[in-house]
Amino acid sequence: MAPSKKAGKKGGVGGLLSGGGGGGAKTQKVQKADWSEGFKKKKAAGVPDMTLLSTITNDAINDNLKQRFFNQEIYTYIAHVLISVNPFRDLGIYTTDTLNSYRGKNRLEIAPHVFAIAEAAYYRMTTEKENQCVIISGESGAGKTEAAKRIMQYIAAVSGGEGGGGGIESVKEMVLATNPLLESFGCAKTLRNDNSSRHGKYLEIMFNGMGQPVGAQITNYLLEKGRVVGQIEDERDFHIFYQFTKGASPEQKDAFGLQGPEAYAYISRSGCLDVKSINDVNDFHETLRAMQIIGLSTDEQNSIFRILAIILWLGNVDFVEGEDGNAAVADTSVTDFAAYLMEVDPAKLQKVLLLRIMETTRGGRRGSVYEVPLNVAQASSGRDALAKALYNNLFEWIVSRVNVSMKPQSASEYVIGVLDIYGFEIFQDNSFEQLCINYVNEKLQQIFIELTLKAEQEEYVREQIKWTPIKSNPNFESRGNKFLIKHYAGDVLYNVQGMTDKNKDQLLRDILELIESSKDDFLHTLFPEKVDHDSKRRPPTAGDKIKVSRSRQQLANDQLSANLLVDNLMKCQPHYIRTIKPNQHRSPTEYDDKAILHQIKYLGLQENIRVRRAGFAYRAEFSKMIQRFYLLSPSTSYAGDYIWEGDDRSGCERILSDAKIAKDEWQMGVTKAFIKNPETLFYLEGERDRYWHTMASRIQRAWRAHVRRKHEAATKIQRFWRNQKESLVYARKRDYGHEVLAGRKERRRFSLLGMRKFMGDYLDVGGSSAQGELLRNAAAIGPAETVHFSSRAELLVSKLGRSSKLSPRFLIITDKAVYFVVSTSKDGRVTTSMERKLPLVTIRAIAMTNLRDDFVALNVPPCEEGDPVFTCVFKTEMMCVLLTLTGGSIAVNIGPSIDYAKKKEKRAAIKAQKDEAVRGEATYKSHTISVGSGEPANSVSNPMPPRMPKKKAAPRAASSHRPTARPATKVLPGATKPSAPAAVASITSAAAAPRAPVLSGAGAARAPPAIPGRGAPPPPPPPPPSSGPPKELYKTLYNFAGQPGEMQLVKGETVEVKEKDDNGWWMVVKNGQEGWAPSNYLKFIDSAPPPPPPPPPAARRAPPAAPGPGSNGGAVHTNGSAAPSWQAKSLASSAAASAGSSPASSRPNSVIGKAAPPAIKAKPAIPAKPSVGAKPPALGAKVAPVGSGGGGRPPVPAAAKIQPKTGTRPGTIAKPETPAGQTDLSAIFARRAAMGPPRDD
Secondary structure (H helix, E strand, O other): OOOOOOOOOOOOOOHHHHOOOOOOOOOOOOOOOOOOHHHHOOOOOOOOEHHHOOOOOHHHHHHHHHHHHHOOOOEEEEOOEEEEEOOOOOOOOOOHHHHHHOOOOOOOOOOOOHHHHHHHHHHHHHHHOOOEEEEEEOOOOOOHHHHHHHHHHHHHHHOOOOOOOHHHHHHHHHHHHHHHHHHHHHEEOOOOOOOEEOOEEEEEEEEOOOOOEEEEEEEEEOOOHHHHOOOOOOOOOEHHHHHHHHHOOHHHHHHHOOOOHHHOHHHHOOOOOOOOOOOHHHHHHHHHHHHHHHOOOHHHHHHHHHHHHHHHHHHOOOEEEOOOOOEEEOOHHHHHHHHHHHOOOHHHHHHHHHEEEEEEEEOOEEEEEEEEEOOHHHHHHHHHHHHHHHHHHHHHHHHHHHHHHOOOOOOOOEEEEEEEOOOOOOOOOEOHHHHHHHHHHHHHHHHHHHHHHHHHHHHHHHOOOOOOOOOOOOOOOOOOOOEEEEEOOEEEEEOOOOHHHHHHHOOOHHHHHHHHOOOOHHHHHHOOOOOOOOOOOOOOOHHHHOOOOOOHHHHHHOOOOHHHHHHHHHOOEEEEEEEEOOOOOOOOOOOOHHHHHHHHHHHOHHHHHHHHHHOOOEEEEHHHHHHHHHHHOOOOEEOOEEOOOOOHHHHHHHHHHHOOOOHHHEEEOOOEEEEOOHHHHHHHHHHHHHHHHHHHHHHHHHHHHHHHHHHHHHHHHHHHHHHHHHHHHHHHHHHHHHHHHOOOOOEOHHHHOOOOOOOOEOOOOOOOOHHHHHHHHHOOOOOOOOEEEEEEEEEEEOOOOOOOEEEEEEEEEEOOEEEEEEEEEEOOEEEEEEEEEEEHHHOOEEEEEOOOOOEEEEEOOOOOOOOOEEEOOOHHHHHHHHHHHOOOOOEEEEEOEEEEEOOOOOEEEEEEEEOOOOOOOOEEOOOEEEEOOOEOOOOOOOOOOOOOOOOOOOOOOOOOOOOOOOOOOOOOOOOOOOOOOHHHHHHHHHHHOOOOOOEOOOOOEOOOOOOOOOOOOOOOOOOOOOOOOOOOEEEEOOOEOOOOOEOOEOOOOEEEEEEEOOOOEEEEEEOOEEEEEEHHHEEEOOOOOOOOOOOOOOOOOOOOOOOOOOOOOOOEOOOOOEOOHHHHHHHHHHHHHHHHOOOHHHOOOOOOOOOOOOOOOOOOOOOOOOOOOOOOHHHHOOOOOOOOOOOOOOOOOOOOOOOOOOOOOOOOOOOOOOOOOOOOOHHHHHHHHHHOOOOOO
C-alpha cells in the first residue's frame, strides 16, 4: 500500500524524543514533573571531574574521593584520566544495561566509568584511524586486573556490530577467555590481594578497517616464577595448582597420582590452602572451558596437566644428608613416579638431582670429567631450578599457543592495547624482582608524565601558546653500597646482597640432557634448545631474561624487554586508568586516609589537575582540524564538498568563528589549533553529528517523497486496473443477465445504470457483521457453505379466506440451497428463524412477467408449501446467481403471467397488466400485478460514467536564494582527491559508465513507446511458456511387486518422485498413477538442460471475436437460458482438477494385516563422534621409561601431609623439617604388583 502524504506526522512525540523519522516540526510533549523523583535518584557526592574542584590540594582530592567512595561512586575523572578506587565488593555496575548506556556517549554525557574509557578508545580508533592503548597503573590490590577485564568486556560487546559473522564472534570469545586462563596460571593470592597478577600482560586486540576484531596478541612480561617453589606465610602459589588438585577428574587423579593440595610441599608450605573469596573447583571448570574456547586440544590439555603434576611431585623430592655429607633422596618412590611422568630413566633423574658433572680444561683443551656430589642445599636449589624452568616455559608456551589461536585471519589495520602489570611493590627486603617490577612501573609513570605534563608544556612553547608553565624535578639518586631509588611511589632501598642469587636458578647441563632424553614430545616443545656439548658458556639464567638493552638477535630469541613494551605504548594514543587501594585489609567500608594521601601524592594527581586547568583539552593539526570540522562552516563546505580557497590556518579560524565559539576558548598555534575546554570540543562534535543527521534527513525526505510519488502512481494504475477489471467482470455478469432475459422483459431504469454492480452478498451473511452472523445462524448455514447472494425480499403469503399479502423476508442463496428467513415479533421480542429451505437441485424453473415488476416464482416439485412467489429488487442478479450455481440447468420462463403451484395439487396464475397510474413499485391484488411502463425489453446497461477530475495544486515557486552556480570543489588538506566517500565515489563512477541496453527475455532491445497520433508499433512476441519446476526423475534398479497403495516397479524404467518420506518410502508417479516405493530401489537421473525457447512467430495472431448475444459459448437451453463462457471454463477446470486429484486413501497408513514390506537397503554406517570426556589413552598407558626394569608405571607415592612451620618473623619461610618417615609402601607395592602392568586401551 502506498504511504499516506501525512505519514510520519502522527504520534504524540516527535523529533529526538520520538527516536524516529517524521515530517515537520511539532511541539514536543513534555512529561509532567514527578515530585518523588528526588527520592528515587541517588544524589551525587563530590564532583565527577576533579578539574572542577575549587581548591586544588591533596586533601581536597582525598575528600572528594572519600565522599564518592562512601556513596558507592568509585570512578572519578581528571579530564580524560580515570581514577578508580577499589570497592572490594560487587556494586552491580557492570551489567549489560549499564554497558549499553555508555555506547556512543562521550564522557561528559554520563557518569564516570571504566566503560567510558573503553568507549573513548574504540571511538577514537574508528574515527581518527589511530592505534589506542589503555594503561592501567596502581599498586598491588588496587583493581588493575578487574579494570582490564572490564575494558575487554566492553570492547568485545560494542565492536563488530550486527551480522559480524562467526569469525568475529569467535575472536571476541577467545579474547574474553584469556582472562580466566591467564588468571589461573599467572595470578596468586598475596597478603594484599586475593587475585594478584604475578606477571605483566599486554593484550593487543587487532581490528580491521570496519572496526571489527580480527585477532589478538598477548605479550608476557616478568613472570614471578620464584613463587612456584616458595611463598611467605598466608600466601599461595599460582591458582592453577589448587584448582588442579581440588577439581581434577578421577581419570586425571589416577593418571597423574593426584592427591589433595595438602600433600604437596610447594603449595602447602605457606599454610594457606583455601581462600574465602575463591572457589577453586568452579574456577577449574572455567579454566577448562577457556581452554576449549581458545582451541586447546585434549592432548594439549593433558600435556599441560602432566607438567603441573611433574612440578608438584618434584617439590616432594626431599633430600637428606648422608654419612659422607652429600645429599641423598629420602624416598626414591617419589623420584620414580616423577621420572614416570617425565618419561625418563628414574636412575638418571636421581643422578641429575644428586650429582653435577664438571669438566676441567688445560691449555684451552679439554681435561678430565668429574662427577661432583651435591650437598642438600645445592640439590634443593637444582630441583627448584628445574621446577621453575618447567613452569616458566609452560606459561610462555600457553601464551604463544593462545596467540596462535587468536592470530588474525585477515589483515589488521588498528590495535587497542590493554596493559595489566603488577603494581609498585615496597617490602622490608627488596631484591631483584622488586627492582624489575618497580622499573617497569617507573617507565610507565614516565610515559604518563611525558604525555600529560612535560609534553604538554613543551608543545605549548613550541606552538607559541600563552599559558602558565609548571616545573617538574628529577626523581632519583644513588647512595653508597646500598642504592636508593626515589621512585614516583616512594623511596625504595635495594639490598645489593642477594641481588645475584637469582643467577643460581640456572639449569645445569645435566638437567637439560635429562630433558633431551625424555620420550615426551611436549617436554621437547617446552625446551627446544639443544645442548651444545662443545660450548663452554654457562647455561642461561633468570638474569638473562630481563635486560634493559640488548642486541637485535637477543631480542629475537629472548623475551621482549621492558624497553620494547615502552616503545609499543609510545606508538599508541594512550588512555589512563589510575587505580587506588583504599585500605590494606580488603574491607568494603574502610577508607585509610593516610594510605590514600600517599597514593594521591605519588600518582601526581594534583599536578595533573593543575595542568588540565591551565592548558588546553584538545589540539590538532590544521589539516586534521579542517578534515574533521570543515562541514560546520558554509564558507568551507558546500553539499559535503570542501570549497575553501585560503590556507589551512585561516580555514580553521573561519570554522571556529562560524561555529560561534568564543575567542578565549581557542588559540591558533604554528601548526596546530588548540581548544581550551572539552565542552567546546563536544559541542563541535555534536554540531558535526547534527550536520550529518540533517543531511541524512534531507536524503531520507527526498527518498520518501520519491517512494511516495512512485507508490501513488502505482496506486493510481492499480486502482484504474482494478476498476477496469471489476468493470469487465460486472459487465460480463450484466451481459449474461441481458442474454438470459433475451429481450423478453421490460427493464427498470435503475437496473440499467452504468454504476450498477452485481455485489451479491448485500446483507453480509458471509462476512463478520452482526446482522450477517444473525442471519447465518438463523438459517443454520454451515462453514462449508459459501454465500453467493443475500437481499431483502417480500414473500407472497396466502391467508385463509382473504387475499394473499406480501410479507418481508430475508433471501439467502448459497452453493447448496435457497433460504427464506423471517423475523417475527412476540411479546416485545424479535425472533429471527428460517422459514423455508429449497435445495438448488429441486428448483426446476424461474418464472417472471414480461413487465418491469419484481415478482419472481421458483418452481419446485409438488409439496405442501407450494412454489414460493416473492419480490426482489435484484431479481436479475439473483437469477444469474442461480443459473451460475446450477450450471444453467434451471429454465427461465418469462411471459404475461406467472404460473405456479399454490399448494401441492392446486395450481394458480398471476396476471400482469400495465397501469400508468402506478408510478412507483408494482401493486398486487387478487392475483393481478399492476405496474407502469418500463424501459424497452431490448435495452442495455449504460456505460460507466467518467470520474470527476481532481484539482491540481499550483506549482511551487522556485527558491530565489539558492546559488545559481555550484562552487568549485577543492582538495581537502592531507587528501589526494576531493573528499568524496569511497562508497559515493564508486557509485558515481558506476553511474557515469555507459549502460548497455536492457534486453527483454528474448534478447531483443526494448522498443520505444509509441508516439501519440501515429501508428502504434507491432506488439512484442509473447514469452515462451514456462516449463515449470524441473521434475526429479529416478531410474529403478530392481523389480518390485507392490501391494495395494504401492507402485509396481520394473527394472530400468523411469519414474518421477513426488514426495520423500523419512521412513524410506517415497511417493512416485508412473503413467499418471501414484504409489509408494522403497527409496533404495531408485537412482537419481541427472536432468538434461532445458531446450532453447522456440523462435518468436512472424506475426501475432489476432484474438478471436467476442461472442455475440446469440452465441454464449455454453449449452443453449430450450428455454433461452445458457451458462456463460467464463463460467463454463471455470467449471471445466475445477472438474478436471477434482478428477485428477489422488484419493486420500491411496497412501498406505499401516502394515497391520499385510505382508512384511520389502527390505530397505541400510544406509552406510557413520562413525560415532568421539566423546569429549573420554579418557585419553596417553594418560593411563605410557610406555615404560628406559631403565625401569620393564615394570611399567610405578606406584603412586603416598605423600605425607606437610605441616607448615611458622617462621620467626612475617615474610620469612621456615625450613621444613625432615619427615620422620614415609608411609609403609609394602602393601601398595604388593597390590600394584598383583594388578600387573597397565594395559593399553
